[in-house]
Amino acid sequence: MSTSSVVDADIGLELIPTQASAYASQVDNLYFVLLALSGLLILVLVGLIVGFGFRYSSKRSGERGKAVPEKLGQRIEIGFALILAVSFLGLFVWAGWLYLNLYGETESDFTINVIGKQWMWKAQHPDGTREINTLHIPVDQTVKLRLTSQDVIHSFSLPALRLKRDAVPGMYTEAHFRATEPGEYRLFCAEYCGTEHARMRGKLVVLSQADYQGWLGRQGKGPSPEVAGQDLFRSYGCSGCHQGDASVRAPTLDGVFGRTRPLASGEMIEADEAYLRNSILQPQKHVVAGYEPVMPSYKGQISEDEIFQIIAYIKSLPAGAWKQSTGAGQ
Structure with a gap:
C-alpha cells in the first residue's frame, strides 16, 4: 500500500491553472464573464464620476446646460438598475447550475474515501490501496470523493479541476469530477x-x-474496505449484538443501508452513511423504535478510517446476510 509523504507537483506560479477537466472550462467562462461585467461596471461608474466632476466643477464658468427632465432621469435610473439586476441574476443562475452539476447527485465509476487530518490528506481506494498527500486517478472516469475530517475543518482543493470541497468533522461531504488530461x-x-x-x-x-x-x-493489494470493516465489526464487538443469537437485543443491520427506519421518537429516518456514523459515535441520537438506548458510544475509541470501513461492510450486507452465511437466527 502506498503511503507517500508530502509531495509537490513540479509546477511554477500559475496565474490561471491548467484546465484538466471539462468542468474547469465552464468555471473559467463564468469567471471571465463576471470579471468583464464587473470591469465594465467600474469603468461606467468611474467615468461618470470623473466626467461629472470635471463638467460641474465650481472652478468652471459658463453655461452648464439644461437639467435633465425628472421623468427621464427616473427612467435612466430604473433602466440601469434593471439591467444590473437581470445581469447578475443571470450570473447567479449560471453559477448555481454549475454548482449543482459538480456537487449534486450523479453516477460515478468508483468512490475514494478522503480524510483530512492536521496536516495531511489520507485517501483509500476501493481495493484498499491507501495514499497520503497524493491521489492517483484514471483519466476519463467519474470519480466520487467522500470527505470528512478527523480534527478541524479542512478544504480539499484541486485548482486544475476547479474543485474545492470542505472536509468537516462529524459529517460527510461529497464531490465528483472527471479528469480529462493526464499529468500531475x-x-x-x-x-x-x-x-x-x-x-x-x-x-x-x-x-x-x-x-x-x-x-x-x-501497490500490493490490501484488504478491501468491506473486508477490513468486517474484521473491525467483530473486533469491536458489534457482531455480538447486531448479528446472530445476541444476548443484548439490538436491531439487525442486514440490508439496513438505504432503508427507512422508525425511531423511538416517532420520526422516520433513512439509514444513509451519516445515520450509520451517528449510530457508532452518538447511538442515543437516533434510537430505533422498539429497542432500548443501551448501546455505548465509540467516540474517541475508533478512527475515521475505521468508521469508513465499518460503514462499507454494513452497506455490503444484503437482507438476511447473517442467516444466509451462517444459518443463525436473528
Whole structure:
C-alpha cells in the first residue's frame, strides 16, 4: 500500500491553472464573464464620476446646460438598475447550475474515501490501496470523493479541476469530477487549519486507465474496505449484538443501508452513511423504535478510517446476510 509523504507537483506560479477537466472550462467562462461585467461596471461608474466632476466643477464658468427632465432621469435610473439586476441574476443562475452539476447527485465509476487530518490528506481506494498527500486517478472516469475530517475543518482543493470541497468533522461531504488530461496537478488545503496549514499540500496524478490499473497492481493489494470493516465489526464487538443469537437485543443491520427506519421518537429516518456514523459515535441520537438506548458510544475509541470501513461492510450486507452465511437466527 502506498503511503507517500508530502509531495509537490513540479509546477511554477500559475496565474490561471491548467484546465484538466471539462468542468474547469465552464468555471473559467463564468469567471471571465463576471470579471468583464464587473470591469465594465467600474469603468461606467468611474467615468461618470470623473466626467461629472470635471463638467460641474465650481472652478468652471459658463453655461452648464439644461437639467435633465425628472421623468427621464427616473427612467435612466430604473433602466440601469434593471439591467444590473437581470445581469447578475443571470450570473447567479449560471453559477448555481454549475454548482449543482459538480456537487449534486450523479453516477460515478468508483468512490475514494478522503480524510483530512492536521496536516495531511489520507485517501483509500476501493481495493484498499491507501495514499497520503497524493491521489492517483484514471483519466476519463467519474470519480466520487467522500470527505470528512478527523480534527478541524479542512478544504480539499484541486485548482486544475476547479474543485474545492470542505472536509468537516462529524459529517460527510461529497464531490465528483472527471479528469480529462493526464499529468500531475497541485492538491491543497484551502481552509486555514492550524500552524502547519501551508504544508498541507500534495499532488493529483492523472493516469491513463491502463497505467492506473498497473499502478494499483504495484501497490500490493490490501484488504478491501468491506473486508477490513468486517474484521473491525467483530473486533469491536458489534457482531455480538447486531448479528446472530445476541444476548443484548439490538436491531439487525442486514440490508439496513438505504432503508427507512422508525425511531423511538416517532420520526422516520433513512439509514444513509451519516445515520450509520451517528449510530457508532452518538447511538442515543437516533434510537430505533422498539429497542432500548443501551448501546455505548465509540467516540474517541475508533478512527475515521475505521468508521469508513465499518460503514462499507454494513452497506455490503444484503437482507438476511447473517442467516444466509451462517444459518443463525436473528
